[in-house]
Amino acid sequence: MEGKMVLNREMTLHFLSSHKTTILTEWKERLKHLPDSYIDYFEEDIEKILNSLMKQLKETDTNFDELLKDLGEKISANRVKQHLNMDIFFSITSIGRSIIIDQFLKYEVVKGEISAVIHQVNSYFDKVIYFALTSFTDLKTKQVAKQYQLINPNHKDRLTLLGQMTSSFVHEFRNPLTSIMGFVQLLQAEQPDIKYLDIISKELDQLNYRITQFLNLSKKETETSQNEVFPIASLVDEVMEFLYPSILEANAYISCKIDEDVEIVGSKEEFRQVLLNIILNALDVVAELQQPTIDISGSVSSGFLTLNISNNGPKIPDEVLPNIFEPFITTKKRGTGLGLFVCKEIILKHQGTLTCHSTDFLTTFTIHVKTKA
Incomplete structure (x- = not known):
């Protein structure tokens, strides 16, 4: 001293x-x-x-x-x-x-x-x-x-056409899907011992969500979402429960470390969409690995939450990474290239940032937003 x-x-x-x-x-x-x-x-x-x-x-x-x-x-x-x-x-x-x-x-x-x-x-x-x-x-x-x-007219035409197609598709597909979901619920109530009904119900819920998500991705949001205060850890748990069938299918190990007291202000449903998109993408890229791993962690500093969602899938190519959040940019054969674009818009709307860093060993999407004051 x-x-x-x-x-x-x-x-x-x-x-x-x-x-x-x-x-x-x-x-x-x-x-x-x-x-x-x-x-x-x-x-x-x-x-x-x-x-x-x-x-x-x-x-x-x-x-x-x-x-x-x-x-x-x-x-x-x-x-x-x-x-x-x-x-x-x-x-x-x-x-x-x-x-x-x-x-x-x-x-x-x-x-x-x-x-x-x-x-x-x-x-x-x-x-x-x-x-x-x-x-x-x-x-x-x-x-x-x-x-x-700067999106060229062809892409704008594709976006318009995609919105029209999905709108028609959803209305035609949802009616029989709703009926199937209703009959599954009746079977669960009347004959709860039948095997695999829970799995069928969750898969149908996920299919219903994917249809809704596809429609949302193909058109620009017109309604103002209502903000609320919610714990991010609970929302992540809800997303994990919803994605349980996909997690089982990929045989992925998921770790999650977020303080249960951390709360943020915003549209819970929009944040749910962001988490679902990023985690579903992660499950897609790790599905073929011998030890697929997804790590979710959150830390708070100076009134800001840093939420990292990492996977051990293949590296995103250097020439693709700078444009990964642009519309119609995708590394998946059957991807639309709209998911991450919408995620970015949602986070920016909440005055936060969404970034991606990718190496040969780990790809990490980082969400940075204000916590509840």
Whole structure:
């Protein structure tokens, strides 16, 4: 322990200046787990973030919200340009925040002063994250809108035709399907000992959902969905129960680690659609593997939920990955190429981000949204 010190603004700035090299060295050391192609971009960002914090301490009269907004816009613009995941940015800022606070805690500081410093550091990092996320969401929304406008007339015609075909198909198919589902329910009530009725019922429910989903994917949403507060862990459980027959068919191992207390605000049914689309895609790509695995995990930091859905299926080709969320882009022989496009629109509508990172060993879709305040 060094001698006790009082951390006023000047001494805090002096402390950071004298420990800048130590902070940056440890910060960069803890980034070594990232892919080599990412490290250069993030090392440049962390120096900007630390320099900006020191500048804020030095120039007390400056409107730093505008400067931090500008910093967030530059960081997010670089992410969009390089097709980098925003979730990694949140991870490295959390690392930097903890390193800086740990450096202060190594010293015996007057009680009350350290609380003020920690509050200032947390406030600074929260604003950097907020402005970066807001800018990133705006840029991706504009990018999607621009790409949608550039869809050529043939694709627009395909989309219109697809909507007409599915609308007709659903109305013709749903009536007998509803009758079958009704008779299965009657059999379950009258003769509950008949084997496999539960499986038949779940398969029919899934078929009904797929028909509805196909119709929803082929037309642009016209109704405003009602927002509600709901625990994301419970929704994931519901989706897993619904997909149980598909999970059995793929013989997939599913792991799920999400805090049951984490709640988000939005359309529960739209989020259900996003989860179903991504997990169904994962089941499709791992079905032929000897040990098919899907891992779902969630973590909360600074008021944001990061939900990762990973599978050990084959790598998405490099030439496809940057366009994976565009309409009519698919790696499946019989896919429409609309599922992920709609997922992206739903998440952007909820002011979040949806990204994908794929390697030879793991493909991860990452959803980043605000939690309930």
